[in-house]
Amino acid sequence: MHLFVNDLTVIDFSYLDTARGIVGESWIVDVALIGQLNEQNMVLDFGVVKSQIKRIIDDEFDHKLHIPEDSSALIQKDSKDGQLSVTFKMDSLDLIHMSAPDSAYCFVQSENISIEEVLPLIRSTVMRHMPENVKDIEITLRAENITQEYYHYSHGLKKHDGNCQRIVHGHRSKVTVFKNGQADKDWQSYWQKRWQDIYLGSEEDLNQELSTDFCLQNNVLADNYYGFSYTANQGLFELVCPKAISDLIDRDSTVECLAEFMLEVMQQQEPEAEFKVLAYEGVSKGAIAYS
Numbered sequence: 151m152h153l154f155v156n157d158l159t160v161i162d163f164s165y166l167d168t169a170r171g172i173v174g175e176s177w178i179v180d181v182a183l184i185g186q187l188n189e190q191n192m193v194l195d196f197g198v199v200k201s202q203i204k205r206i207i208d209d210e211f212d213h214k215l216h217i218p219e220d221s222s223a224l225i226q227k228d229s230k231d232g233q234l235s236v237t238f239k240m241d242s243l244d245l246i247h248m249s250a251p252d253s254a255y256c257f258v259q260s261e262n263i264s265i266e267e268v269l270p271l272i273r274s275t276v277m278r279h280m281p282e283n284v285k286d287i288e289i290t291l292r293a294e295n296i297t298q299e300y301y302h303y304s305h306g307l308k309k310h311d312g313n314c315q316r317i318v319h320g321h322r323s324k325v326t327v328f329k330n331g332q333a334d335k336d337w338q339s340y341w342q343k344r345w346q347d348i349y350l351g352s353e354e355d356l357n358q359e360l361s362t363d364f365c366l367q368n369n370v371l372a373d374n375y376y377g378f379s380y381t382a383n384q385g386l387f388e389l390v391c392p393k394a395i396s397d398l399i400d401r402d403s404t405v406e407c408l409a410e411f412m413l414e415v416m417q418q419q420e421p422e423a424e425f426k427v428l429a430y431e432g433v434s435k436g437a438i439a440y441s
């Protein structure tokens with residue numbers, strides 16, 4: 151017997167890629183359980199599937215930075231007292247450095263991060279928690295089918311009391327702009343290009359000492375890097391990343407703030423026009439700002 155639950159959850163996360171740098175991604179998760187009926191005449195109560203399996207996936211994979219552990223680009227990994235730091239070298243030779251509590255990472259034994267590489271790890275992690283009558287589990291990961299402009303961004307929300315405080319987690323997000331009541335492809339393309347594989351850092355979190363020290367130690371040009379740091383209730387989060395893959399904004403990066411930021415940028419360029427922007431944060435949720 152197969153039991154299925156589609157759209158069980160969305161994994162919103164980021165991963166390191168030698169060509170793209172820090173990639174924000176959102177994968178929709180469908181599951182199917184294969185097994186015999188239990189004493190309730192169920193393979194597994196839908197309630198348990200939706201809470202327990204979702205929780206396992208959320209705990210182990212969601213809102214984390216996924217790192218391809220077998221990649222030669224991972225040039226440093228050190229752990230001390232629950233704080234882990236990594237340095238990753240991009241094809242461009244630019245470096246990405248993060249230091250954060252252990253829980254902010256997911257290490258995958260592969261040379262790169264893709265659905266094909268992460269899927270077996272999710273499957274085996276969930277399977278370990280299944281009751282005996284569940285003999286197998288099929289998991290499908292899929293990106294949302296988007297037929298318009300979208301971007302991949304990564305960020306951290308230091309004021310969030312949950313996992314969104316992690317300094318590098320991200321989303322693959324649609325963007326819709328209306329100018330004077332009409333969908334405006336030009337502005338949508340502008341945002342798609344500007345925020346393709348971008349780290350959105352807040353000016354308030356800039357830490358120049360962090361980037362200067364890191365750049366000195368690694369013999370790279372400090373002018374080319376931003377350092378961001380903050381302490382939230384899970385601990386200390388630090389990121390040094392190339393300016394070339396970052397966009398600095400003058401506010402937090404909640405989706406409400408991003409929608410307002412986009413509106414202000416467009417309004418400055420075209421003060422006479424009326425704008426409405428629908429900024430998504432991952433799949434099926436977001437914020438709308440309008441003039």
Ligand SMILES: Nc1nc2c(c(=O)[nH]1)N=C([C@H](O)[C@H](O)COP(=O)(O)OP(=O)(O)OP(=O)(O)O)CN2
Nearest residue numbers: 159160162208212307310314319403404405406431
């Ligand atoms: N009003 C807002 N709420 C939240 C924002 C935001 O910008 N505005 N942002 C976040 C986080 O960035 C987070 O990444 C969003 O995560 P989400 O997937 O919604 O959170 P959960 O994992 O808790 O939800 P699931 O249904 O389990 O996926 C949070 N809130």
